[in-house]
Amino acid sequence: MTSKRLWVSFVLAAVTLSITFSLQPDQQKVLLVSFDGFRWDYLYRVPTPHFHHVMKYGVHVKQVTNIFLTKTYPNHYTLVTGLFAENHGIVANDMFDPILNKSFSLGHMDIYDSEFWEEATPIWITNQRAGHTSGAAMWPGTDVKIHNSFPTHYLPYNESVSFEERVAKIIEWFTSKEPINLGLLYWEEPDDTAHDLGPDSPLMGPVISDVDRKLGYLIQMLKKAKLWDVLNLIITSDHGMTQCSEERIIELDQYLDKDNYVLVDQSPVAAILPKEGKFDEVYEALAHAHPNLTVYRREEIPERWHYRDNSRIQPIIAVADEGWYILRNKSDDFMLGNHGYDNELAEMHPIFLAHGPSFRENFTKEAMNSTDLYPLLCHLLNVTAMPHNGSLRSVQDLLSAAAPRAGPYGPYTQSPPLLQGRVPPGENEQEASYAYFLGVSLGSIIVIVFFIIFIKHLIRSQIPVLPDFQAEISQPLLQA
Numbered sequence: 001m002t003s004k005r006l007w008v009s010f011v012l013a014a015v016t017l018s019i020t021f022s023l024q025p026d027q028q029k030v031l032l033v034s035f036d037g038f039r040w041d042y043l044y045r046v047p048t049p050h051f052h053h054v055m056k057y058g059v060h061v062k063q064v065t066n067i068f069l070t071k072t073y074p075n076h077y078t079l080v081t082g083l084f085a086e087n088h089g090i091v092a093n094d095m096f097d098p099i100l101n102k103s104f105s106l107g108h109m110d111i112y113d114s115e116f117w118e119e120a121t122p123i124w125i126t127n128q129r130a131g132h133t134s135g136a137a138m139w140p141g142t143d144v145k146i147h148n149s150f151p152t153h154y155l156p157y158n159e160s161v162s163f164e165e166r167v168a169k170i171i172e173w174f175t176s177k178e179p180i181n182l183g184l185l186y187w188e189e190p191d192d193t194a195h196d197l198g199p200d201s202p203l204m205g206p207v208i209s210d211v212d213r214k215l216g217y218l219i220q221m222l223k224k225a226k227l228w229d230v231l232n233l234i235i236t237s238d239h240g241m242t243q244c245s246e247e248r249i250i251e252l253d254q255y256l257d258k259d260n261y262v263l264v265d266q267s268p269v270a271a272i273l274p275k276e277g278k279f280d281e282v283y284e285a286l287a288h289a290h291p292n293l294t295v296y297r298r299e300e301i302p303e304r305w306h307y308r309d310n311s312r313i314q315p316i317i318a319v320a321d322e323g324w325y326i327l328r329n330k331s332d333d334f335m336l337g338n339h340g341y342d343n344e345l346a347e348m349h350p351i352f353l354a355h356g357p358s359f360r361e362n363f364t365k366e367a368m369n370s371t372d373l374y375p376l377l378c379h380l381l382n383v384t385a386m387p388h389n390g391s392l393r394s395v396q397d398l399l400s401a402a403a404p405r406a407g408p409y410g411p412y413t414q415s416p417p418l419l420q421g422r423v424p425p426g427e428n429e430q431e432a433s434y435a436y437f438l439g440v441s442l443g444s445i446i447v448i449v450f451f452i453i454f455i456k457h458l459i460r461s462q463i464p465v466l467p468d469f470q471a472e473i474s475q476p477l478l479q480a
């Protein structure tokens with residue numbers, strides 16, 4: 001073999017290796033956006049041209065079943081972990097953990113205790129462990145230290161930071177010298193105003209229009225940064241919203257002695273911790289108290305809610321019918337709009353739209369579970385999923401022909417879906433993708449073998465030259 005041929009072989013081997021790497025969809029960029037409380041049918045309430053633009057050139061899922069209870073923190077953590085509340089541990093916006101003897105309260109922004117979050121590992125940590133970088137603008141939980149990590153870039157939560165400033169940060173991170181491949185962006189509307197006005201208020205129209213304008217702004221900025229065609233944009237929400245009324249209030253003080261229990265969470269799912277020895281008394285007093293209130297002992301909570309197997313779920317929960325409100329008494333705060341009800345109710349369901357190189361165009365899907373987003377994200381980001389309750393196969397039809405295809409559990413998501421039950425500690429670490437290592441190993445072996453052959457040939461071809469060379473340099477020595 002001539003050295004020219006060997007050079008060609010070496011170059012071919014190097015190309016093989018680089019193709020092996022380039023076939024991995026490492027370049028996939030994903031931006032996950034949540035507009036809090038954007039109910040699925042708001043899309044048709046007023047003209048929403050920017051949402052409809054995404055639907056026309058991307059995908060749209062009409063009904064997304066989120067998780068019980070349909071509150072902000074439990075559902076945002078599900079979107080980034082694929083787990084039901086009993087598995088990820090953020091079981092409500094307001095919690096008490098009897099083992100840690102600690103409380104968690106969104107109302108008081110007392111949410112920064114890492115231990116509440118560490119029953120799961122969110123996508124940004126998994127993404128970073130795989131060697132990628134992530135950036136988060138106010139997404140719930142992204143400014144909390146979880147398993148000793150923060151997102152690579154993040155903004156500490158501050159609701160007064162404008163949407164435009166949040167977008168600017170996201171764009172900056174996607175276009176920096178070491179660009180992120182995962183961005184998470186959160187906006188508080190239309191949830192905030194719908195709590196105050198009620199979703200049925202005609203004043204909600206302008207609020208929805210404004211969110212649509214904000215999406216338009218995001219699209220415009222992505223186009224300006226030349227990201228629009230190369231980035232997978234996923235727009236979703238945590239829950240919907242339903243109209244409440246002061247005519248539909250259930251006052252716990254009418255039925256319960258307030259010295260007998262602690263009210264950990266209030267409405268529409270009252271989380272009740274009876275004082276010692278008072279369980280039966282509290283349960284009996286409440287069980288048949290009101291026709292629009294269903295009361296469960298923890299072990300009786302319906303299986304379909306996957307809301308039982310966690311010590312942060314209190315011994316008694318009382319669930320209000322849709323549109324009903326639970327208060328201790330009428331001096332407690334009341335809101336005209338609320339969510340948190342049964343996740344089977346359509347009014348609790350959020351939106352789901354996506355656009356980008358990995359998604360089909362103008363494709364509508366009837367239904368999905370919000371737990372399915374997580375394996376989809378892992379697939380797009382080329383990271384191995386942690387155990388989860390979702391299914392990549394259920395949402396694979398959203399992907400374009402150009403997107404990487406999924407195997408039994410997806411080529412990059414080796415862990416099987418976790419159908420129910422808690423994640424046992426220590427089972428979280430998964431093997432990296434077999435396909436990836438097989439490709440890299442084969443490519444490396446080819447290069448090493450060719451390199452050894454090349455070096456051997458080079459040495460052999462140099463041998464006859466060496467005696468002359470040595471003879472020349474030895475001459476002066478001989479003369480000396």
Ligand SMILES: [Zn+2]
Pocket residue numbers: 036037071072073191238239
């Ligand atoms: Zn919310």
